[in-house]
Amino acid sequence: MPVSHFSRSQATPISSRSLWFAGTAMVLALLLSSAAFFVPQVYLPWLAGIDALLVLHGVINKGNLGGLLRYILLQLLFTMVLYLAIHGGNQVGQGVMAVARILLALLPGWWLTSTVSAEAIGELLSKVMPSKWAFVIVASINLLPFMVNEAREIYQLQLLRGARISPKQLLNPRNWSELCYCVLFPLLVQLLKLAQQTATAARARHFGHKSRRTHWRPGQSENGNK
Template sequence: MWASCRRLRALRHWSYERRETALCALSLLLVCVLSACAFVLPAALLLPLAGLNGLLVIHGLLRRGSIWGVLKLGLVQLSITLSLYLILYGVEHLAQGAVVVTRIILATIPGWWLCITTAPERIGEVLSAFLPTKWAFVVAASLSLLPYMADEIREIYQIQCLRGARITPKALRNPKNWSELVYCVLFPVLIQLLKLSRQMAVAAQCRHFGLAQRPTHWHSPRDKND
């Protein structure tokens, strides 16, 4: 009796894992299709695509995701692109620059939604089905580091502002201060990222990663709690 209960519980767990992996694979396919459509579809079809991306945004917000990063990226990209179009082509081509930025934002939203709704280890498991195991591990590890790196960038930026660096939004209106943003924020972030990459490589090596031909995949308990 006890053995049959354990077998039934194992079958339910296995079916759950297979269902979650299949959903992750479908999510990856959906993200690839939507991101590709953002660049290849004509401008007349961008509005329906924006509606689909709006549904992804709503679902991501319901999963307690934050869209502020995508909005800030869009605003920065919009200001830079429109400025370049204004300098190079004049006022007549500003609409084309706005369309370019719209395509970039529409290509970014599906990836944001995937990071919010899918655990990195699930993505690594799916990618390992048709990619080398090490490549799948790198992609999954990179996705898992995104929230941490966002916090690191925010902390470094705030510390540099307290030190008097001219990198506030008002100061960055002057192009002469852009180089200070590179030295004070981008370079420290790059150094921190290289340090984290080294630590992850050492941790994987200590766990003998890559020696088994068919590695196992650990699933976080948060999959079942979401």
């Protein structure tokens, strides 16, 4: 990924209406994600209905459910294997419920990133926290799609090398360490490298010289004038 990808955001105005929607969406996502872990089980169907409406709204806004669905399937697979290995078949229902709560906690965050621009989130966060922290959060959000693609490429390359990390092979917990060694560790190295490139791009454009600068404002010239 080019370093310049993080050098500036899209040069579009952020209206007060967009900021209001971003703030409301962030609060709603936080409340719904928290409720997924704390509400009694009897209220989970109501929470699932609300999340279903958010998913529909996110899909209408061209949100991509593919990565989320793959994560859910992997989470369900690993959780079921753990419950079967530790408790046998007696507590499989509890494992399914745990995965359901994790899913309900993830969906509001997916909806938030699908419907609210990173620029609006950064502008809003910069009003309640230091601008450098807001920049880190927005840069992390922008990193997610790239890291998903990077993880997929690493995984496919390691499969070609003969690593025992296919879905069928991962049913055996003994192969989980190979997944960490062949996929997760290289992905972590790539993430650290990309974080360093992002920091270099920010320093090259004098980020932090002004206390309230978190993203590229409309009307600025391409020569980097602040």
